[in-house]
Amino acid sequence: MSRVAIVGGGWAGIAAAVALADAGHDITVFEMAPQLGGRARSVAGEPPYDNGQHILIGAYRDSLALMARLGVDASRVLKRLPLALPYPGEPGLRLPPGSPLIAFTRGVLAHRGWPWSARLGLLMAAGGWLARGFRCDASLSVADLCAGLPAAVKRDLVEPLCVAALNTPAPQANAQVFLRVLKDALFSGPGSADLLLPRRALSELLAGPATVWLGERLRLATRVQRIEPGWRVDGEAFDAVVLACTSVEAARLTAELAPAWSATAGALGFEPIITVYLSSPGSALASPMLALREGPDAPAQFVFDHGALGGAPGRFAFVVSGAAAWVERGGCAEAVLAQARREIDWATPPVIDKVLTEKRATFACTPGLQRATGRIAPGLWAAGDYIAGPYPATLEGAVRAGLAAAQGVGADAGAGTGAKGAASGSPTNTP
Numbered sequence: 001m002s003r004v005a006i007v008g009g010g011w012a013g014i015a016a017a018v019a020l021a022d023a024g025h026d027i028t029v030f031e032m033a034p035q036l037g038g039r040a041r042s043v044a045g046e047p048p049y050d051n052g053q054h055i056l057i058g059a060y061r062d063s064l065a066l067m068a069r070l071g072v073d074a075s076r077v078l079k080r081l082p083l084a085l086p087y088p089g090e091p092g093l094r095l096p097p098g099s100p101l102i103a104f105t106r107g108v109l110a111h112r113g114w115p116w117s118a119r120l121g122l123l124m125a126a127g128g129w130l131a132r133g134f135r136c137d138a139s140l141s142v143a144d145l146c147a148g149l150p151a152a153v154k155r156d157l158v159e160p161l162c163v164a165a166l167n168t169p170a171p172q173a174n175a176q177v178f179l180r181v182l183k184d185a186l187f188s189g190p191g192s193a194d195l196l197l198p199r200r201a202l203s204e205l206l207a208g209p210a211t212v213w214l215g216e217r218l219r220l221a222t223r224v225q226r227i228e229p230g231w232r233v234d235g236e237a238f239d240a241v242v243l244a245c246t247s248v249e250a251a252r253l254t255a256e257l258a259p260a261w262s263a264t265a266g267a268l269g270f271e272p273i274i275t276v277y278l279s280s281p282g283s284a285l286a287s288p289m290l291a292l293r294e295g296p297d298a299p300a301q302f303v304f305d306h307g308a309l310g311g312a313p314g315r316f317a318f319v320v321s322g323a324a325a326w327v328e329r330g331g332c333a334e335a336v337l338a339q340a341r342r343e344i345d346w347a348t349p350p351v352i353d354k355v356l357t358e359k360r361a362t363f364a365c366t367p368g369l370q371r372a373t374g375r376i377a378p379g380l381w382a383a384g385d386y387i388a389g390p391y392p393a394t395l396e397g398a399v400r401a402g403l404a405a406a407q408g409v410g411a412d413a414g415a416g417t418g419a420k421g422a423a424s425g426s427p428t429n430t431p
């Protein structure tokens, strides 16, 4: 058994902590905030608000397994719906149940809002992606990849999916990562494309149960200031450390220990997400989630009906992903309100309830992006949604990075290259 420090208690840190504890290590989790959950947490309100609307999909295998490990019944906290992208007054694309490939083909063919040429154009493009193993040149943007697709398909499917999954607008988004998301969501096992919408406050999905599970092993409101080789966390000795904090903090903590790794982690750009909560007592959407058409005066790409999801009745979360331009321009909430009034029928006039702006919601997932690796040095690992991997910044990417770091710590311990290895040699600088 070794003593392992986990710095950061978001979904990556929780995943690493649980895996390490299950493997018999003596863990301590340091979290600078007064609660666990990181970006995926609830914030004060009655009932609580989510720190930004989150959705999971059926392909989030490791996140769902982690929730189950902590005793969370996914069917109680998440509403599972077959993938559908309805717009106000339009049924949009709907995937019927069944084998993913057949469901996708049937769903596209049945999309009455698109002309036949658009439906066939999408199926031919998807067939090409499938034939090429969902791989493409690393320098391509999503807009490049989809340049030949019919305009309606780009507008109603590619652009909203891209900004929802990668939080980066299609002209600047990494096509390789987009294809990998499509592959896992649309073309892996049955149910992988299903939408899993939180029916409870976000912290109930993982952070709350993890807080109880960790108990005394958790140190909240404790910001780690310094890591020294050997390993020492603010002077306290550990055999290994998992940096599960944000990329910015991981870069700061490793600036002297591993400058090359630190530079890669510190070089990431970010994209904001703005969540505008509107209140309209007595109103309900036609579906718990609707896609919206983004435009110069229409910031939101999606809206969620929290009443329909089992949360606060009359509360609606409008999501503005890839929101850099709106952060700079200002006036996003008022523009969302005007968009909502134009596009949706309300029982009572909606009003702005709460606005949450996460300026560093996710890293900007651009073509040719360099991402830091999980291994920093023997006994020093990093975990987080920004770590190199097939996924964009998502809950599942964070959980997988946490599990990989836990495995790495275990392998180091087995090979005798934890604290002792690091103490006898210098930490590696190359990722």
Ligand SMILES: Cc1cc2nc3c(=O)[nH]c(=O)nc-3n(C[C@H](O)[C@H](O)[C@H](O)COP(=O)(O)OP(=O)(O)OC[C@H]3O[C@@H](n4cnc5c(N)ncnc54)[C@H](O)[C@@H]3O)c2cc1C
Pocket: 007, 008, 009, 010, 011, 012, 013, 030, 031, 032, 033, 036, 037, 038, 039, 040, 051, 052, 053, 054, 055, 056, 222, 223, 224, 225, 244, 245, 246, 249, 273, 274, 275, 358, 360, 361, 362, 383, 384, 385, 386, 393, 394, 395, 396, 398
């Ligand atoms: C508004 C919004 C909407 C999103 N929507 C979705 C979605 O629909 N689906 C999806 O899959 N993903 C979504 N995401 C992304 C998802 O929230 C993140 O990918 C995920 O939460 C990242 O987890 P993490 O553990 O890597 O990092 P974080 O959640 O950032 O956790 C890092 C933790 O480290 C702590 N910390 C930092 N420095 C220190 C230090 N020095 N000492 C101690 N603790 C420290 C922080 O306080 C934080 O708790 C969304 C994100 C936002 C912001």
